[in-house]
């Protein structure tokens with residue numbers, strides 16, 4: 779899923795700047811390519827990892843974790859921050875099982891907790907607050923997820939929302955599809971809300987980064 783703003787050369791340049799990563803992570807990237815499974819990829823993964831390290835995140839909640847690629851970046855950050863918990867949440871049992879195998883093999887067995895279910899509901903039902911919430915669920919559900927996220931992210935914590943640029947479709951006024959409209963709506967909600975400081979970083983397909991006041 780290419781960044782709509784960058785040439786292939788610039789994308790490749792940014793990817794070369796990502797420090798060497800464990801072979802398991804590279805194998806997950808190859809699996810995603812082979813199965814055309816959408817993952818955040820190394821540049822956005824490294825960006826998320828850096829943010830999680832910067833705020834010293836120890837409790838991370840992921841919404842829409844797929845087979846655990848993005849989870850691996852957050853688990854690495856949490857481990858380096860001194861340990862804690864990353865919730866891997868997806869509604870597909872098979873993806874959850876696959877993620878557990880890979881993340882255990884990478885040494886994150888103590889850190890990652892697995893939940894199979896609808897991510898907004900699981901977040902609502904999970905005790906406690908979070909340093910960082912990463913949202914990568916179906917795009918139509920982005921607006922309705924926000925009030926729950928706002929309740930669960932701690933003051934001084936972060937929301938990261940993937941696909942904020944949606945391959946450039948958000949900037950095309952003719953595109954009024956439900957997914958595009960929902961991403962616009964969620965981005966607007968965060969931008970207008972004085973309780974968030976939000977910015978869209980044009981990393982890969984766009985990451986909305988929002989700091990909870």
Ligand SMILES: C[S@@+](CC[C@H](N)C(=O)[O-])C[C@H]1O[C@@H](n2cnc3c(N)ncnc32)[C@H](O)[C@@H]1O
Pocket residue numbers: 816817818819841842843844845846847848849867868869870873895896897898914915916919
């Ligand atoms: C874009 S993929 C996740 C990729 C993952 N974040 C990564 O970068 O490695 C989104 C995944 O979340 C699942 N999903 C979408 N909406 C969901 C929801 N509301 N609750 C739980 N899982 C959801 C999808 O079936 C898919 O497996």
